[in-house]
Amino acid sequence: MTGDRVTTGDDGEAVERFRTLLRIPTMSNLDPSLVDEAAFAAYRDALERLYPALHGELVREVVGGGSLLYRWAGDRSDADSPPATVLMAHYDVVAATDEGWEHPPFGAVVTGTVTGSGAQTSTGQLLWGRGTLDNKGSGVAILEAVERSVRAGLRPASDVYLFFGHDEETEGTGALAAAELLAARGVRIGLVLDEGGAVVEKVFPTVERPIAVVGVAEKGTSSFTLTVQQNGGHASTPPRDPATNRLARAMVRLAKHPFPSGLNAVTARMIATVGAEGRDPLRFVFTRVGVFRPLIVAAFERLGVDTAAMVRTTMAVTQLSGSLAANALAERAQAVVNVRIAIGSTVDATRRHLERAIADPLVAVEILSADEPSPVSEMDGPVWELLAAAVSETYPEAIVTPYVQTGATDSRRFAGASRTVYRFSPFEMSTEERGTLHAKNERIRVATWLTGIRFYEGLLRRL
Numbered sequence: 442m443t444g445d446r447v448t449t450g451d452d453g454e455a456v457e458r459f460r461t462l463l464r465i466p467t468m469s470n471l472d473p474s475l476v477d478e479a480a481f482a483a484y485r486d487a488l489e490r491l492y493p494a495l496h497g498e499l500v501r502e503v504v505g506g507g508s509l510l511y512r513w514a515g516d517r518s519d520a521d522s523p524p525a526t527v528l529m530a531h532y533d534v535v536a537a538t539d540e541g542w543e544h545p546p547f548g549a550v551v552t553g554t555v556t557g558s559g560a561q562t563s564t565g566q567l568l569w570g571r572g573t574l575d576n577k578g579s580g581v582a583i584l585e586a587v588e589r590s591v592r593a594g595l596r597p598a599s600d601v602y603l604f605f606g607h608d609e610e611t612e613g614t615g616a617l618a619a620a621e622l623l624a625a626r627g628v629r630i631g632l633v634l635d636e637g638g639a640v641v642e643k644v645f646p647t648v649e650r651p652i653a654v655v656g657v658a659e660k661g662t663s664s665f666t667l668t669v670q671q672n673g674g675h676a677s678t679p680p681r682d683p684a685t686n687r688l689a690r691a692m693v694r695l696a697k698h699p700f701p702s703g704l705n706a707v708t709a710r711m712i713a714t715v716g717a718e719g720r721d722p723l724r725f726v727f728t729r730v731g732v733f734r735p736l737i738v739a740a741f742e743r744l745g746v747d748t749a750a751m752v753r754t755t756m757a758v759t760q761l762s763g764s765l766a767a768n769a770l771a772e773r774a775q776a777v778v779n780v781r782i783a784i785g786s787t788v789d790a791t792r793r794h795l796e797r798a799i800a801d802p803l804v805a806v807e808i809l810s811a812d813e814p815s816p817v818s819e820m821d822g823p824v825w826e827l828l829a830a831a832v833s834e835t836y837p838e839a840i841v842t843p844y845v846q847t848g849a850t851d852s853r854r855f856a857g858a859s860r861t862v863y864r865f866s867p868f869e870m871s872t873e874e875r876g877t878l879h880a881k882n883e884r885i886r887v888a889t890w891l892t893g894i895r896f897y898e899g900l901l902r903r904l
């Protein structure tokens with residue numbers, strides 16, 4: 442890992458700007474009336490103050506009610522110029538209170554000390570706060586990189602757009618508005634880079650090198666309701682088969698009928714790429730995906746929850762409701778099933794599977810929210826190569842591989858406009874650190890955040 446002393450110089454000032462932005466509680470809420478609009482406005486104002494060179498050079502628009510879209514005009518903006526690049530992040534964060542946090546979520550506390558020099562320098566420092574990883578970390582690193590590039594007199598060959606969403610954690614309307622606006626203006630889009638994968642370690646058996654996982658697709662996130670209606674009544678004289686029992690049976694049947702498993706092209710490519718760096722006998726198997734496909738699928742199903750989610754559509758019953766009173770029968774028993782639809786499948790096929798598995802016409806299966814899986818971006822070609830080269834320049838040790846993301850991002854809004862939509866946060870994240878996403882004690886190593894700025898700087902030089 443590269444890293445300079447962070448308490449002084451440009452990097453020290455960058456960290457202070459990041460801390461200023463982390464302290465602004467831009468918390469998302471599904472109920473718009475509970476969103477603190479003043480915090481979002483304060484964040485947007487702070488950007489103008491903190492990044493004067495960027496705001497002098499780029500044109501900024503507020504879109505979709507609070508998202509920010511910047512255009513950095515390239516050297517060439519004619520019809521034959523290469524397509525534009527979109528660098529994305531979101532500045533809304535998941536709600537948090539002080540409860541359970543070692544350091545307050547909006548305190549931007551730095552712990553650990555700077556010792557030594559050179560490569561060993563700042564590894565001891567941690568920056569704590571909501572949004573450090575998800576996703577102000579990426580957004581502010583992009584701003585730092587562009588500010589530095591503008592100051593250095595750099596100008597990209599073709600247009601670069603920066604997009605910072607204000608409602609990624611809820612509806613993603615800002616990203617939709619930006620994608621529609623650019624489409625209406627006839628902007629041709631090449632590389633789109635949003636949050637997603639990261640540089641991870643020790644996730645693949647026998648592979649010692651770090652792995653930079655770049656999302657080339659994301660599963661579809663949808664929810665279904667299972668509802669059983671019945672005449673109510675007093676709980677003292679229950680019918681033979683109350684609505685709640687029928688619903689419970691439906692859930693048991695679902696558990697017994699998982700979605701079919703298989704290996705999609707992206708996961709197969711990931712296994713072959715990463716497996717080549719492992720040790721035999723795993724290396725032997727993983728580099729022959731075609732031959733050992735059934736064996737690999739079976740192994741992934743058992744290895745852990747992360748690998749199991751790679752080989753099929755997953756489902757989880759997340760909410761249950763019945764009667765409002767302890768002594769009344771439920772007139773309506775309902776379960777919400779959250780599904781993550783595998784690429785290649787559809788919302789419709791998912792619904793049919795649920796209905797077939799439950800096999801009970803008295804259990805109504807209805808769509809609560811529907812999002813199809815994204816298309817799969819290119820895993821070869823100049824744009825993929827450009828991104829992979831930028832990752833390798835910053836993380837020379839890392840194996841760069843495509844993968845399918847299980848979570849949804851704003852970037853899916855651009856999937857119709859570009860075949861090169863990628864999801865990668867240029868930071869090293871341990872398993873434990875990834876576990877703080879949407880949870881308490883979210884934090885980032887200061888050194889890796891600074892490395893992320895260098896990644897975006899390097900990427901901008903290649904555009």
Ligand SMILES: [Zn+2]
Pocket residue numbers: 531575576609636
């Ligand atoms: Zn996020």
